Amino acid sequence: MNESRTAWLECLIVEEQVEFTLIELCRATGASEAQLASWIDQGVIEPKYPGSTDAPRFDGSSLRRGRTARRLAHDLEINAAGIALALDLLDQIEVLRAQLLGR
Structure with missing residues (x-):
């Protein structure tokens, strides 16, 4: 019997x-x-107006890093310092990949 599987992909284009x-x-x-x-304290996400009197704002890269951080925290139970290290390595x-493809 053929079993049909449906996979759902959730994405957000920003x-x-x-x-x-x-x-x-x-x-x-x-x-x-x-x-x-x-995560902000650990440098995982950086607000656009740090230290100013305006409320901090975040850009699309903060969203991408925040979603990755959330997955690492939830799925792998990594703490904020570990998330910062993992994202720096990523x-x-x-x-390095960009350098290899650029040559």
């Missing part, structure tokens, strides 16, 4: 110029404000 508030980023990533705060891998 332009890099789009900005999110902290609450919007929480909703889009599925992370809590406390999680985002710890960034380095991207740079």
Whole structure:
């Protein structure tokens, strides 16, 4: 008997110029404000206006990193410092791949 399987792919297309508030980023990533705060402290996500009197805003790259951080925290139970390290290593891998393809 042939068994049919359906796979669902969920994606969100966001332009890099789009900005999110902290609450919007929480909703889009599925992370809590406390999680985002710890990730910001560890440098996982960087607000666009750090240290200013304006409320922090986040761009599309923050959304991408936040979703990856959420998966690492949820699926692998990695803490904020581990997430920061993992994302730094993933960034380095991207740079190296780009260099290899550029040659």
